[in-house]
Amino acid sequence: MAIRILSVDDEQDMEMLILQLFRKQIREKKYEFVFANNGNEALEKLEETKDIALILSDINMPGMDGLTFLAKINEKQNPLLKAIMVSAYGDMDNIRTAMNRGAFDFVTKPVNFEDLEITISKTVEHIEMLANLEKGREQLIAIQNDLSVAKEIQLSMLPKIVPANIGQAGVDLHAFIKPAKMVGGDLYDYFMMDSERLFFMIGDVSDKGIPASLFMAITKAIFKSQFSNRNGDSIVEKVKIVNEFLSEDNSSFMFVTAFVCILNVKTGEVEYVDAGHEPPLIIRANGETELVKKQGGMALCFDATFEFESHTLQLNPGDKFVLYTDGVTDADNLTGQRFGLHGLQDFFTTGEGAKKETAKEMNDATLDALVTFIGAASQFDDITMLSLRYKAN
Incomplete structure (x- = not known):
């Protein structure tokens, strides 16, 4: 199943560049991209598309900026949803604020697409690891519930x-x-x-x-x-x-x-x-x-x-x-x-x-x-x- 990634950027050519860079992963159904132009539109996309696992968001955008959008993401309290923030090179104050607000990683503009590919790949691996841990936890809870029922049945005998x-x-x-x-x-x-x-x-x-x-x-x-x-x-x-x-x-x-x-x-x-x-x-x-x-x-x-x-x-x-x-x-x-x-x-x-x-x-x-x-x-x-x-x- 493809990892669904939400890209949020007000620069129109960003969509084209991402689709070109990750064409192989898209063709192999490893990644699937959803695009938004600002934070407000991105929130709508999150509501429409429930299984988005990774967000690639610019910080400086009109309407709702990336930091405000990041705060809105954190309100959802979804530990499996991770954000990579994009900011201008040298804008360390915003990057530091983003990391403090829960961003998983960051890349800087002008974007080094080789670095972006590595960063996304690393984040996806982390998300998959968390998903497996959550699945294991749910299975453990199910087993414990079954054992509790089995104990009640056994003791009732x-x-x-x-x-x-x-x-x-x-x-x-x-x-x-x-x-x-x-x-x-x-x-x-x-x-x-x-x-x-x-x-x-x-x-x-x-x-x-x-x-x-x-x-x-x-x-x-x-x-x-x-x-x-x-x-x-x-x-x-x-x-x-x-x-x-x-x-x-x-x-x-x-x-x-x-x-x-x-x-x-x-x-x-x-x-x-x-x-x-x-x-x-x-x-x-x-x-x-x-x-x-x-x-x-x-x-x-x-x-x-x-x-x-x-x-x-x-x-x-x-x-x-x-x-x-x-x-x-x-x-x-x-x-x-x-x-x-x-x-x-x-x-x-x-x-x-x-x-x-x-x-x-x-x-x-x-x-x-x-x-x-x-x-x-x-x-x-x-x-x-x-x-x-x-x-x-």
């Missing part, structure tokens, strides 16, 4: 309000996610499967950002579908179906670690499947803490035929159960120190977490501790926690 039937079943539960980027790959879910069984889980997709968020959405949806289904499949059979579904056509080679649980709210027994996830933490009613022992288990999507196993643990009234992703334990500060698994356990044994009673208080305190620990360092991974306190009825 995660439960925000704990259903009343969970509290009525004797369980205090709270979960949160703090993505490292605009969107992330961590997930969690919880709901009552029936009057006695509470399903809850946490997961972590191997990647980050948009690819991970898409895979997270699929994982969340398939888990919801399987565990909302009141068929007779066991927890192992349901996890196996999820694994087979996610492993099919997994061209991105992502994987998901997960800790999947069903709590019998009457007995406090938790049946779980560990799919290669971080070991949860149990805080007993007497203040003692213990990590759930790792007993094998492979992340989802590695092997569609993998035979998962379920295990059980016992929660007693007053016990707390904390599930988390590695964004908690792998959080580090500017010195490279990791928060660590022992740091998390100590936090709930002798630290601020030991003083918290409700699940929300536990999560809030942990996040505050992590933010303080990370300090000025960047959060490089999603931080997600699901905590519950078993009260029983």
